[in-house]
Ligand SMILES: [Zn+2]
């Protein structure tokens with residue numbers, strides 16, 4: 001089974017089977033899928049977005 005990584009610009013999590021798919025891109029959660037419109041963190045504690053408290057850009 002192929003592992004896919006979240007297509008969010010800000011995180012590198014391997015998406016779960018329940019991944020949100022939009023236009024062929026996969027995201028680990030709704031927050032990522034909507035590109036964090038209100039700077040909302042990921043709901044997934046494993047997500048980099050979450051760990052960065054959402055505010056940190058991926059360097
Ligand atoms: Zn993500």
Ligand SMILES: [Zn+2]
Pocket residue numbers: 008009010011031032036042049
């Ligand atoms: Zn994200």
